[in-house]
Each structure stands twice: as C-alpha cells, then as structure tokens.
Amino acid sequence: MKKKINGFLILPLLVIAGCSSDAALSTSGSTVTPASLAPAASPSVKPVPPPPPAAPVAVTPPALPSVSSAASPTTPSSSEQNGLSQSGYGFDQWQTGPVGDVFFEFDSSVLSSKAQEQLAKNAAWFGRNTSKSARIEGHCDSRGTSEYNIALGERRSTSAKEYMVRLGVASPRLETVSFGEERPFDSGKSNEAMAKNRRAHFVVK
Template sequence: MKRSMFLLKGLCVPAMLVLGACGCRTDVVAPEPGQPAPAPAAAPALGDVFYDFDQASIRMDAAEQLSQNAAWMQEKSSKRVVIEGHCDERGTSEYNMALGERRASMAKEYMVNLGVEPERMTTVSYGEERPFAAGSNEEAWALNRRAHFVEE
C-alpha cells in the first residue's frame, strides 16, 4: 500500500504538469514566405517610482520600475530624461526640497548602475510644490512621494 501511494504521488504530479501544459493551447503561426517577421514588443514606457514616508531608498517595486525605465532608455538611445523628485505636504519646504533631490538622485544612481549613461539624465526637486494627488490623507501622500520621469 505504501509503495503504491508513493508511485501514485510520483506519477500524479508529472501527469498534472503535462495535462496542464496541454490545456494551455497557444497557436503559433509562422509568417508567410516573403512576409517580414513581426516586430519585437516595444520597451515599456517610463513610469514613476514611489517612496516610503521620509525615505529616499529604493523599494522592491521601485527597482522593478527603474529596470523598465532603464530598458526604455537603452532602446531609445537618443532620448534624455528629467527625473523629478517629489514629496508629500508634510515637513518644511526646505526639508522636502532636499528629500526630493535625494529621491531623484537615488533613482538616477540606480539607473546608472543598470547601464544608463548619467549624462542622459538630469535631476530636479520640486519638494511638495507640485503634488500629483490632492488631499491630506495617506492615499494622496503615498502618490505624491515619488520620482517622476519626463522625456525631454
């Protein structure tokens, strides 16, 4: 009995994998002779990265977005971007300007480490002066703590 259960378990998982793969049918169509192959998918567009309260460190979700931004910049090698550092409304104006600059600089540094040329990126801080979301609540504050990428 023990041996048959072992065999059953040993065969069940591979069988499920095979059946699952068979159930995911995707048709592959070859191009007609003389027709060009389909173009590769375009690099994703630039996206914002977000920060925790009073922080300029790169979060895991921000690292993923920065990787996509770097891929976009590597595909569009003639493009330049401005990285804008933004903060929520809490804190003094001076503090938020400095924090916004740290956020933009950290995003730039991360992308340089991914292979993007530093001279193709400039940074600017707007602190709390240009909020993305109106409101004085956590949802609005979370959306305003960001580095925003603008194509030049």
C-alpha cells in the first residue's frame, strides 16, 4: 500500500507524458522530469524557448503550415491559415482571443511539437500581459465515449497548462476545465471537423 502511495506522488509530474500509441507522432512524450519543474515558478517571464528536455524539433521557427505538416497530419491546416492571416494566433472563427489553441491526436493528451510552439507563444504573451489570466478548456471529438472524453479533455487542458507553467506562467493564472465532447467547435463528422474538436482552447480573461 505504502509503495503505491509513493508512486502516486510522482504522478502529477507524468501527466504530460500521455498514454497513447499515437505518441509516436509526437516529440514531447518524455519531456518532463522533476528537475525541469523546479526553476519554472517565477511569475513574470520573457519569451523563453521550450525547456532543454523537450525534443529539439520543438525549437524550429514559428509554425508555418507548410513546415508543420509532418508533425500532425490531422491538424486543420486550412482554418489555421485563416487564423494566422487574421491575427497571427488562433485557428478558426470560434477562437477570438489573442492566444492560440493547441490540437491533439485521437485519444491523446500528448503535446505535439507544433502544440509546444504554440504554447511557447502563448506563454510569451502572458509574460507581456501580466494582468491577464486564462481558462484552458479541454475538448474532444465525438468519437470515444462521453465520460472518457471528459477525463481526456481534462488531461489535454492540464497538459497545456503544465507546459506553460514550466515556461514561467504562474499556475493560478491558468484555470483548467474539460468539456469532453459536449461543446464541439465543428459538429461535422469529417476527419477535419473531428481534428478541430480535439483541442485545448484558451479563453483569456
């Protein structure tokens, strides 16, 4: 029993590690170590590159649709282009804030290199706008069962939050919630629609 409790203590640190076979697509599956958490607590912060343990791929230039295609084939690239052309952030008409959403593979809460780039930008924005806070909503596509999707959505929002906290955003500024599959951004059944719904959505306050 005691052994299990000790095992549980390191559990929050492993949240980002995710749990899907799709992890093969991603570069962030093993980025978090206890050591990398320690220096991240300072509340205001300049734009920082992703921490050293993150895979080198993540430090490539800001996401351009053509460059990023390898990272996440199901990311909705067309709507992403819209978002970029309008404000430099965001991915579709539902995204109105200055901070961009990040997208996930099916049944995964693992941050792709592209998601990590977006979160680095988001963290930089919060570094410049120290009075702002955000609610990070975890969302899922309609595949999967709805109870499980609430849990998965929470893991997505927590993944995004933990990453930004490691980049220096103070934890209390980022609230997380999961909507599972209850609030789809696109009610369509196409792969592109599904991909749009698998996200951590930022609502800036």
